[in-house]
Amino acid sequence: MGVTEFLFTGWTKRQKWLAEMNSAGVPEWLVSVLRRAFDALMNHDYPTAQCLCKFLLDFAWEKFNIGHWSEVDVCWRQLYTAATYVQTMQLWAAGSLMAAMRSCDRGLILGAPVRRLSLTEIATEIHRELSNQRPCKLPDTCDSTFYILNKLSIMANFCAGIELRTEIKRIQCPSVTQFDREWLHSEQRKPVVIEGALRSWPAFKKWSLEHFLKVAGHRTVPVEIGTRYTDDNWTQKLMTFHEFVASYFDANSKEVGYLAQYDLFEQIPELRDDIAVPEYCCLACDPDNVDINAWFGPKNTVSPLHTDPSDNLFAQVMGTKYICLCPPEDSDAVYPIAGGLMRNTSQVDMADPDLEAFPNVRNARVYETVARPGDLLFIPRGWWHYLKSVSTSFSVSFWFRPPTTTATSTTEANLA
The missing domain is CATH 1.10.3450 (Hyaluronidase domain-like)
Structure with a gap:
C-alpha cells in the first residue's frame, strides 16, 4: 500500500x-x-x-x-x-x-x-x-563482530574480593513440566541457564548489523547515553537506528549508547517475526501478556545490579554477556539505593566492588555465567542481577507473571 x-x-x-x-x-x-x-x-x-x-x-x-x-x-x-x-x-x-x-x-x-x-x-x-x-550502509569503522570469548578470562574481571561465587547451572532444554517443577515453582527458585531452547529462532540466521540497517535503518528508537543509568550524566535520546550504529558501534567511540529495555518488536514487527515467546512463560500467563524487551548495544554496555518485579527468561541472541546474580536474602549485602524510583538498584559496581565503602558485599552470594548465543537464562523474581556486554550484543528479555502483578518499563517515562 x-x-x-x-x-x-x-x-x-x-x-x-x-x-x-x-x-x-x-x-x-x-x-x-x-x-x-x-x-x-x-x-x-x-x-x-x-x-x-x-x-x-x-x-x-x-x-x-x-x-x-x-x-x-x-x-x-x-x-x-x-x-x-x-x-x-x-x-x-x-x-x-x-x-x-x-x-x-x-x-x-x-x-x-x-x-x-x-x-x-x-x-x-x-x-x-x-x-x-536511501539505503543505509554500515560504516567501515563499525565493530560488527559478535565474537565469543573465553569464559574464565571474562569472569576474572568481575566481583573481585567476593569469595562466595558459584557458576550458574546449565541444563539442556527441559520439558515445560520439568521446568515448572524444578525451577519456576521449586522451593529454592534458583537461576538456571537453559541450552537449546532457542534453536528454532530465525534470528540466529538472519540478524546482523547489516540486516538491522536494512529493515530498520531509518527507524527512530530511544537510546540510552552513558555507561549506566545510575550515573549523573546518563540521558536518553531519540535517533535513527543508523545514527545509533554509526555513532556508538564505532571502535573509536568514547561514549556508550544502549538500546535498552525497549519493546522494539512492537514498533518494528519485522524483527518480532524472528523470535518467539519461550513456552515456559505460559506457565504463568498468556503469551500475549509477556513483556518483551530488546537490549542491543556495543561492547561495555551495563545494566547495574538491580531487581525486577517479574520472573524473567533472558535470551542471548548475538554476542557475549557477563551476568551475575545475588539472591533476595542477600539484599542488605548489596546496598540498595534508599527510597525513590531506584530503590530496586544497588550502589555496588559489580565490575569493581568498592569493599571499603561497601564492606558487606564481600559476604554476598554471587551466581554468575557468561551468556552466549542460544542461552536462555531464568532470572527468578526478586533476584539481584548485573549484566555487562563483553562484545557487541543483542539480548531479549521476557518478563512473565500472573495477571495480578505488574511490571513497569521506564523508557517512555524517561522520554516524556
Missing part, C-alpha cells in the same frame, strides 16, 4: 476513529481541531493540516509532562497518535519521507493505540520507500 491507499482507508474510517477520540475522553473541541486537520489534509491544504497537527501534538506533549508518565491519561496519548497519523500522512503525501518516518515513529513511541489507525503498517511502508531511495 502507498500513501493514496492509506489516505483512502483513513477517510472511510474517519467517523469511527474520531468517535474513538470522544469515547476515550478527548474534549470535543480538540476532536473538532483534529477533524479540521484531517479535512485540510484531504483537501491538499498541507500548511493548515501541519499547523493544526503541531498545535495538537504540543497540547498532548504538555499533558505528558504534568506529573509522572504512568499517570498520564491514555486519551492524551491517543490524541498524540491521531495527530501523528494526520501529520505523517501530510508529510508522506508531500514527499518528505524522512520527516514522515520520524513523525510516525514518535507516535509509535509516545502514543497509545487507536484501533483504526495503524501507524505500524504506515511506518513499514514509509521505511520501504525510504530504503529504496
